Amino acid sequence: MGNVNHPQVLEKLRKEIDCHVGHGRLLRESDIPKLPYLRCVINETLRLYPIAPLLLPHLSSEGCTVGGYHSPRGTTLMVNAWATHRDPKVWDEPTRFKPERFEGMIDGDREGFNFKFIPFRVGRRACPGEGMVFRTVSLAVGMLIHCFDWERVGRELVDMGQGFGITLSKNRPLEAVCYPRRTLIDLLTRL
Numbered sequence: 001m002g003n004v005n006h007p008q009v010l011e012k013l014r015k016e017i018d019c020h021v022g023h024g025r026l027l028r029e030s031d032i033p034k035l036p037y038l039r040c041v042i043n044e045t046l047r048l049y050p051i052a053p054l055l056l057p058h059l060s061s062e063g064c065t066v067g068g069y070h071s072p073r074g075t076t077l078m079v080n081a082w083a084t085h086r087d088p089k090v091w092d093e094p095t096r097f098k099p100e101r102f103e104g105m106i107d108g109d110r111e112g113f114n115f116k117f118i119p120f121r122v123g124r125r126a127c128p129g130e131g132m133v134f135r136t137v138s139l140a141v142g143m144l145i146h147c148f149d150w151e152r153v154g155r156e157l158v159d160m161g162q163g164f165g166i167t168l169s170k171n172r173p174l175e176a177v178c179y180p181r182r183t184l185i186d187l188l189t190r191l
């Protein structure tokens with residue numbers, strides 16, 4: 001919900017959801033493939049804030065040469081996804097939150113992402129939970145935006161500073177204000 005720092009993104013996303021779901025029912029799983037901007041917002045969040053910034057360490061079972069660097073058998077290899085996701089050589093305005101950069105990239109097409117977007121790693125040991133993660137996160141984020149109005153607590157932007165660790169955490173817990181949307185109050189009170 002760091003999206004409260006980007007009201008124009010929130011508005012565009014809400015429009016997409018309203019247009020498709022309307023105000024008579026809640027978002028459901030079958031809506032997700034028809035909400036491409038929601039996918040872009042989740043991707044952009046995972047690009048800037050990959051949950052496992054260094055993925056998981058791997059040990060080479062054979063010696064190999066990758067990109068001109070030789071790694072002998074038994075070497076521990078770490079991939080810095082956090083740095084790859086912010087590399088100015090492959091991302092335009094890398095530190096800017098711009099979900100539109102993912103528009104037109106074909107979902108699931110690793111070559112299309114040119115291996116520069118790797119929050120779940122790629123290849124044989126990639127995370128098998130990726131599909132489930134996208135469905136559950138899309139449902140949760142989509143519903144929160146569909147059903148509630150979101151605002152910052154004060155004038156200051158939400159602090160998106162990050163802590164150190166195997167998994168990425170926020171430096172300070174998120175504080176934001178939310179109200180049920182007027183147009184959905186009837187529906188929400190019937191739940």
Ligand code: HEM
Pocket residue numbers: 050051052055056057119120121124125126127128129130132133
């Ligand atoms: C946002 C949530 C998640 C993220 C960002 C994530 C990311 C990752 C990453 C980066 C790896 C390590 C790949 C590597 O470097 O070798 C991994 C491995 C794995 N993940 Fe996830 N994961 C998430 C949720 C899940 C869920 C929900 C499940 C199961 C339902 C799951 C199951 C696994 C398993 C079994 C592996 C080990 C795969 C292997 O070593 O072959 N993950 N995940």
